[in-house]
Amino acid sequence: MTAAETTQDGSGLRVHDLSWSARGTVIVDDVELTAPAGRITGLIGPNGSGKTTLLRAVARLARPDRGAVHLDGSDVARLRRRELARRLAVVEQHAGTDLDMTALDVVLLGRTPYRTALQADSGADRALALDALARVDMAGFAARKWSTLSGGERQRVQLARALTQQPGLLVLDEPTNHLDVSHALSLLTLVREAGLTSIAALHDLNLAAMFCDHVVVLRRGRAVAAGSPHDVLTPELLRDVYEVDADVGTHPRTGRPLLTFHPPAASQPPAPAPSSQEDS
Ligand SMILES: Nc1ncnc2c1ncn2[C@@H]1O[C@H](COP(=O)(O)OP(=O)(O)O)[C@@H](O)[C@H]1O
Ligand SMILES: [Mg+2]
Incomplete structure (x- = not known):
């Protein structure tokens, strides 16, 4: 193409x-x-x-x-925040992530644009997030604190979060x-x-x-x-x-x-x- x-x-x-x-x-x-x-x-x-x-x-x-x-076909400047987050996921070089979150919590952030403010993570969200962690070879790290991850591990968790966003x-x-x-x-x-x-x-x-x-x-x-x-x-x-x-x-x-x-x-x-x- x-x-x-x-x-x-x-x-x-x-x-x-x-x-x-x-x-x-x-x-x-x-x-x-x-x-x-x-x-x-x-x-x-x-x-x-x-x-x-x-x-x-x-x-x-x-x-x-x-x-x-x-x-x-959509002008990105005109999309509402939530719509933008469903359509576009970013893996930045240095993600400003809360150091206390676990790797799984970080990946679950990818589901935020699909939930209402007070809705908890569903079993389906967790399944998607765990699957994404496995796809980036981080299955064993779900419970690990972000602050303890190496640069490469953080990068892979951020990609898992972005994929979980289904952008x-x-x-x-x-x-x-x-x-x-x-x-x-x-x-x-x-x-x-x-x-x-x-x-x-x-x-x-x-x-x-x-x-x-x-x-x-x-x-x-x-x-x-x-x-x-x-x-x-x-x-x-x-x-x-x-x-x-x-x-x-x-x-x-x-x-x-x-x-x-x-x-x-x-x-x-x-x-x-x-x-x-x-x-x-
Ligand atoms: N907020 C800013 N204020 C001033 N200069 C900036 C700012 N952001 C980026 N720059 C400058 O813009 C140039 C391009 O930066 P950047 O986009 O980070 O390049 P690259 O990612 O290709 O290395 C650099 O010279 C950088 O110092
Ligand atoms: Mg750069």
């Missing part, structure tokens, strides 16, 4: 001319982007390029100066930054299998290449490229945007782009000395 196809029936996420500034400095500059329905869109770009700010504006956590966000759009800000390689791969596999429209800021470009169907590149607040990983992740773009020297090959199993980065020429480390021991 191409980004252009999404715009025809209004499904998926569409961001129009979005701008956000802080004290006169433009941080997100007139961004136009689409995220195809049911696919993962990767938002990439160097540190400080505006990824977090853009995602916060998409999720209505920051009010843009200008522009609009449409989700499956149309999943907004993820560096969802794998605290995760070891195995948990990073399984978290992104889980997001892919959830089949939701997802937009994720990702630092690891090889993970973006492997899991994203569509990639949008930010540089100094502007969207400078968008398309399939194959079309976008070229040595030219990586040099331009990240100022790195990279080779782009093909992943032997997935057929996706596989990036290899080279140290700057002036600081080439010496080759490791050959080992004196035979491989055993």
